[in-house]
Amino acid sequence: MQRLLRLAAVLLVAASCVARVHAEPVTSGSEWLSLVSPAVEAIDGPPKEEFRAKYKPVVLAGRELEVGSAGTAYGAPIRVVSRDQLRDEQLAYFIWFTRVEIDGDKAKVLYEQPSSGHFGNVMLARQEGSWKVTEKREAHSSSGARDSYGSLYDGVTCRDGTEMSGRWNYYQTMMQAMAERKPFDYKASAPKVCPGSEFPEVTQYRKAKAQ
Numbered sequence: 001m002q003r004l005l006r007l008a009a010v011l012l013v014a015a016s017c018v019a020r021v022h023a024e025p026v027t028s029g030s031e032w033l034s035l036v037s038p039a040v041e042a043i044d045g046p047p048k049e050e051f052r053a054k055y056k057p058v059v060l061a062g063r064e065l066e067v068g069s070a071g072t073a074y075g076a077p078i079r080v081v082s083r084d085q086l087r088d089e090q091l092a093y094f095i096w097f098t099r100v101e102i103d104g105d106k107a108k109v110l111y112e113q114p115s116s117g118h119f120g121n122v123m124l125a126r127q128e129g130s131w132k133v134t135e136k137r138e139a140h141s142s143s144g145a146r147d148s149y150g151s152l153y154d155g156v157t158c159r160d161g162t163e164m165s166g167r168w169n170y171y172q173t174m175m176q177a178m179a180e181r182k183p184f185d186y187k188a189s190a191p192k193v194c195p196g197s198e199f200p201e202v203t204q205y206r207k208a209k210a211q
Contacts, residue, residue: 029066032100032107035131036070036078039109039122042133043095046074050187058094060086065100087153090162096148107131115167117145150205158194166192168199 040057047055057073059080067085070078086094092115099110105126112119120138124131149164158165170190 030068031102032065032097033068033070033080035100035102035107035109035124036080036097037073038124038131038133039097039111040070040073040078040095042122042136043111043113043120043138044073058091060094060096062096062098062100065097083152087156090153090156090159090164092149092163092167112144112148114145114148116140117142119144146201146204147208149199149201150203150208153199154202154205156199156202157197158199160194161192163192164199165194166190168195169193 036059040059044057052074055074055076057076057078059070059078061067061080061082063083067080067082070080072078081089081091081094094113094115096112096114097109098112099108101108107124107126109122109124110120111122117140118138119141120136122133123135125134126132153164166189169192172195173190
């Protein structure tokens with residue numbers, strides 16, 4: 001019974017996020033920026049003490065969402081970037097706000113976090129002039145994360161020294177350790193060297209798209 005309930009919860013989140021990757025947002029303009037801070041804190045949760053100094057939240061604005069000031073999350077400034085900025089800097093660690101809906105004093109945010117493979121939605125309500133999170137639903141999909149990276153970096157040539165180049169090597173090292181049943185140090189750093197001219201996720205994305 002518990003397994004069935006967990007499966008139902010995951011399916012419910014997945015159903016609400018079916019159009020998450022290429023969804024056209026209902027809300028345009030800068031109004032959405034005022035709810036970014038509480039939404040990011042709900043999605044990320046407080047950073048562990050050993051990572052607090054390195055915590056630098058980044059939000060990728062979905063289509064037609066303006067880029068601007070979005071306050072802080074756990075005391076750290078939130079950087080909101082456009083798709084062009086993300087691709088130019090080849091960022092790997094961010095929350096993608098794929099869709100934002102605001103209806104009076106209620107709001108809904110659909111998001112993806114490719115680096116962890118999570119996606120879901122956050123419900124908010126405006127209380128005493130500020131947004132408060134009322135509910136959060138989240139699920140996990142490794143294939144969905146790879147598809148997101150592939151769609152975002154399709155047509156981009158990998159550059160050494162970027163977050164994406166480092167993330168790829170970190171991920172490969174982690175997967176190899178798991179396959180060999182060896183301990184993996186999650187605090188370890190990885191060389192920021194490109195695996196090729198383009199990211200492997202792009203190749204997988206193109207193959208899936210061609211089927």
